[in-house]
Amino acid sequence: MFEDRDSELDEEIRSHIEMAARDGVRSGHSTEDAHNRAIREFGNVGLVKEVTRSMWAKASWEVFTQDVRYGLRVLAKSPGFSLVAILTLALGIGANTAVFSVVNGVLLNPLAFPHPDRLVVMFTEMPSFKNASISYPNFEDWRRMNRTFSTMAAYRESGFDLTGHGEPERVTGEMVSAGFFEVLGVNPILGRTFSADEDRLGANPTAMISEGLWKRKYGSDPNIIGQRMDLNGTGRTIIGVVPSSFHLHIQNFQRGGPANEVYLPMGEFNEPFFHNNRSAGWGMDAIGRMRDGITFQQAKEDMDRVSRELASAYPDINGGKKARLVPLSEEMVGRVRPVLLVLLGAVFFVLLISCANVANLLLARSTARQREFAIRVAVGAGESRIVRQLLTESILLALIGGALGQLLAKFGTAAAIAAMPVNMPRADDIGLDTRVLLFTLCTSILAGIAFGLAPAIKTSRANVGATLKEAGRSVSGMRSRTQAVLVVGEMAMALVLLTGAGLMIRTLFALWGLDPGFNPHNVLEFSVSGPPSYKSSPDAVRAAHRELHDKLASLPGVESVTLSWGARPLQGDNEDYFWIVGRPMPALNQLPMTVEYDVGSDYSKTMQVPLKRGRFFSESDDERTPAVAVIDEAFAKKYFPNEDPIGHYIDLNTDPQAQEKVRNPQIVGVVGHVNQWGLESDASFPLQAQMYIPISQAPDSALKRGGFSPDVYVRTARAGVPTFDEMRRRALEMNGELVVYAARSEDDVLATDMGQQRFSMILLAVFAGVALLLAVIGIYGVLSYVVGQRTQEIGVRMALGAQRTNVLAMVLGGGARLTLIGIGLGVVSALALTRLMASMLFGVKPSDPLTFGAVALILAAIAAFACLLPAHRATRVDPIVALRYE
Amino acid sequence: MSPQSEKYQNRIELLQGTLDLLILQTLMWGAQHGYGISQVIRAQSGDVLQVDTGSLYPALHRLERQKWIKSEWRLTDNNQRAKFYQLTSAGKKRLGEERSRWNQMSDAIGAILANRPEEV
Known part of the structure; x- marks a missing residue:
């Protein structure tokens, strides 16, 4: 009715x-x-x-809409306050949303494979390597002998020259066993995957291509299946197209590298050594899908059994080796988890500081609203009713701030992804989804309660009678105490964030200051790949090496050039078993390994690897002169601790399965150790020994197998002169079919290696900067407020003869007290919290006194600066005016 | 001084909680609207108790929310639409409780007041 x-x-x-x-x-x-x-x-x-x-008994939404309408009116009435509060919150919530969307995409969202928790990655574990590759014969036995995996497949990275279709180019790809895509549950968008019949020696050559290559190179030709493509000079039938939604980033599978464009069947790899040599790993790892009902632990025990059986069947080769299993998600994102969690924690602190600041604003404003609420209490509104109203207002503020923050996060996330190291896994999975939106919503509401509750309770408890009668001085004392607590908290949290950022900055400085063992400045690297015709004769390859070297060396601006093969500092690795000739040989599975670099005679000059003893290679060290080698200091120290290594011979023929004998080189020099495994991790990597062999003395079999495919390092007088394009054109002069690719400066190689630390440093520095700004605004606000409240008192003091300096000291002293308590609390919290980021640090302890001291000083100095203005204002108080005011 | 304001002077502020009792008691005699309730209380107390509308209506709405009374729109004898309140069975039970509480209280207060020193 x-x-x-x-x-x-x-x-x-x-x-x-x-x-x-x-x-x-x-x-x-x-x-x-x-x-x-x-x-x-x-x-x-x-x-x-x-x-x-x-x-x-109102429906709660009725009360709610009434409160919301009222709240909006209140916020609109003081636009200045609302704007500052909303912006502060938008910053805090936005930063949290941005970091959470990264955490969500990388850590929380399940991998985009069916039942991803069933997928396990496998490596060979041995004393000097945790993640060594698997030899093909061992892999075949693993697959045959295990009882816990429904399917298992191997993969190895490889580059290919794609010719016969437009410009020759280098594409990256992967050799995979049949069943690889089935293990992952990836279906081709066109055609089919490899059959078991195609995955064996002598099979008809086939290939699958990526959706990217299909679009880029073949114009999305719907009739691509059955067409022919030439890879490394072999004609292959295209049988399927792999969707671009397929993302896998693990060791030996496009981790940090460019996207794969081609896939070849592993078993058809025409390299007898690969199929027959059980001891050599060819950069191959494996992935398997556990049977239903099998736990990871059971799979591990099963593979331990397989490893034991293989070790007793081939004690020389497999003794001391075993399968190492890692859950796929762990392998993909395990490395970045601590970094992301630390960042999430840091950004949460930023939010807490924003909340503290807004709470301070609310407290300051509650004076103005004291009467409003006193009247409401007088007409019968209960305390809880007023708290509810105030909380509605806070949550409204937070929600508006959150909506704006969401917008900020959209740009922030894009910026964060851009700043992300190339080897950040799952970067493609980062974005705004329901969970992120829900996170922002919950964060906003919780933030609204967090910063609104204390001021609301304080306001609602205000003494009604006192407020209505006078200005309510009793309330203000209580309020400034709350404000002081909030400011101390802000200072403490800002100190924690500054310490985190400071430690990351020290880490980066430590990495920058680290001597990588070579001089990266003004060195450009690139790779060259020649047509398969070179493979016919080792002499042709050697001649091509010399020609390429001479052509590049004669370019104006080039200081020196060297070709390289095998391992590359901070990039690819290549190892050899060895022994020292003349010493009693240990059991085969006890043989040591060394990193092997095959380099030109100008290598030490180009890379500026310092020569410590003897000599480096010269142009006269070639296939006709005695075989020579240079070792690094780590090698010398470990294997020649008490004698001069020069003159000793290195035995490189320890493998009884090897098809040919190579010449055992004589050590002619010792050079400095080069950072091979990463700036941060090299020192702790078990394999330290390094050995250099002249590229001209590389065995014929290796030259035939690899053909003309060197990496090139060029040192120029000035960076960028000559340009890569000039070098490329110069190289193409010798053969128009060469593919010259993957140019990078060595500085860039180092920068990439530090990418993760730099990413953490930038984000932590940004968070710390925001935190510092907010904390400084907080302390400034509180002191201004206190000075305003104490105007009369200051006036009285000055009337009684207090000097300006006394007043200045009094106000500054108040600020200093808050700052020092905040810093004290901050140092204690930081000592506890920075330990969590130990794994991200390098060359600096989590409790580094220098960082702590510097950060405390910076915070104290900036806080002092923020206190100066209110303190100065206090000294301007005119006693007459102040007293009359009373 | 007009008689009106004189009466106002004699008015007694109702003790907290007694209004509920009076309203429920008034409704014992049948459904009544707000104006009627206030008139009955005033008349039956000999013009001493005057119920403030600012207390009456909140009390009626609260009692209704507590399901001790219920309301419906009806025509008065003068053919005017008014909202009539009437006791629910829960309200009757509540009235009994309130009444015995009141009796207890007035006995207690009476006992205290009866106990006076000799000299006074």
């Missing part, structure tokens, strides 16, 4: 007044008079309605 209770109440009151008026008429008053009396007697209609309404 009534649209709502409000009009029903109106009607009820109207009928009351009408009945009263009718009685008035009956007792002799005029109609008009009676009506007026009835209204007067009824009292304040508005107030009666308001109080009556408050008795209704």
Whole structure:
């Protein structure tokens, strides 16, 4: 009957007044008079309605919309306050959303494979290597002998020259066993995957291509299946197209490298050594899918059994080796988890500081609203009602801030992804999804409660009588204490963030200051790949090496050039088993390994690897002269601790399965150790020994196998002169079919190696900067407020003879107290928290006193600066005016 | 001074909680609207108790929320629409409780007041 209770109440009151008026008429008053009396007697209609309404058991959303409408009006009435609060919150919530969307994409979202928790990556574990590659014969046995995997497949990275279709180019690809895509549950968008029949020696050559290559090179030709493509000079039939949604980033599978464009069947790899040599790993790892109901632990035990059986079957080769299993998700994101969690923690601190600042703003503003709430309490609103109203306002602020923050996060996330190291796994999976939106919503609401609750309770408890009578001085004392607590908290959290950022900066400086063992400045590297015709003769390859070297060396601006093969510092590795000729040979599985670099005679000059003893190679060291080698200091120290290594011979023919004998080189020199495994990790890597062999003395078999495919290092007088393009053109002069690719400066190689630390450093520095700014605003606000409150007191003091310097000292002292307590708390918290980032640090302890000291000083100095303005204002207080004010 | 304001002077502020009792008691005699309730209380107390509308209506709405009374719109004898309140069975039970509480309280207060020193 009534649209709502409000009009029903109106009607009820109207009928009351009408009945009263009718009685008035009956007792002799005029109609008009009676009506007026009835209204007067009824009292304040508005107030009666308001109080009556408050008795209704309202649907909570009704109260809520009423509060929201009221809250919006309040916020609109003080746009300055609202803007500052919203921006502060947007910053805090936005930063949290951005980092959370990264954490969500990388760590929380399951991998985009069916039942990803069933997938396990496998390596060979041996004393000097945790993640060594698997030899093909061992892999075949693993696959055959295990009882816990439904399928298992191997993969190895490889580059290929794609010719016969437009410009020759280098594409990256992967050799995979049949069943590889089935293990992962990836279906081709066109055609099919490799059959077991195609995955064996002598099979018809086939290939799968990526959706990217299909679009880029073949114009998305729908009839691509069955067409021919030339890879490394072999014609292959294209049998399938792999969707671009397929992302896998693990060791030996496009981790940090460019996207794969071709896939070849592993078993058809025409390299007898690969198929027959059980001891040599060819950069091959494996992935398997555990059977349903099998736990990771069971799979591990099963593979331990397989490893034991293989070790007893081939004790020389497999003794001391075993399968190492890692869950796929762990292998993909395990390395970045600590970094991301530390960043999430850091950004949460930023949010807490924003909340503290907004809480401070609210407290400062509550003076102005004291009367408003006193009146509401006087007409019957309970304490909880007012807290609820104030909380609604806070949450409104936070939600608006959150919406804006979401927008900031969108750009922030894009910026973060751009700043992300190339080897950040799953960067493609980062984005805004429901979970991120939900996170922002919850964060906003919780933030609203966090910063709104204390001020709301304080405001609602304000002494009603005192407030209505006077300005409510009693409340302000209580409030400034709360503010002080908040500021101390802000200072402490800012110190923690600054310490984190400081430690990362020290880490980067330590990495920058680290001598990588070579001089990366003004060195450009690139790779060259020649057509397979070179493979016919080792002499042709050697001649091509010399020609390429001479052509590049004669370019103006080039200081020196060297070709290289095998291992490359900070990039690819290549190892050899060896022994020292003349010493009693250990068991085969006890043989040591060394990193092997095959380099030109100008290598030490180009890379500026310092020569410590003897000599480096010269141009006269070639295939016709005695075989020579240079070792590094680590090699010399470990294997020649008490004697001069020069003159000794290195035995490189330890493998009984090897098809040919190579010449055992004589050590002619010792050079400095080069950082091979990564700036941060090299020193702790078990394999330290390094050996150099002249590329001209590389065995014929290796030259035939590899053909003309060197890496090139060029040192120029000035960076960028000559350009890579000039070098490329120069190289193409010798053969137009060469593919010259993957140019990078060595500085860039180093920078990439530090990518993760730099990423963490940038983000932590940004967070710390925001935290510092907010904390400084906080302390400035509180001191300004206190000075404002104490104007009379300061006036009295000055009237009684206090000097300006006393007043200055008093205010600064107050600020200093807050700052010092904050710094003290911050140092204690930071000592506890920075330990969590130990794994991200290099060359600096989590409790580094220098960082702690510097950060505390910076914070103290900036806080002092923020205190100066209010302190100065206090000294300007005119005692007369201040006293009259009282 | 007009008689009206004189009466106002004699008015007694209702003790907290007693209004509920009076309203429930008034409704014992049948359904009544707000104006009627206030008139009955005033008349039955000999014009001493005057119920403030600012207390009456919140109390009625609260009692209704507590399901001790219920309301419906009806016509008065004068053919006017008004909202009538009437006791629910829960309300009757509540009235009994309130009444015995009141009796207890007034006995207690009476006992205290009866106990006076000799000299006064």
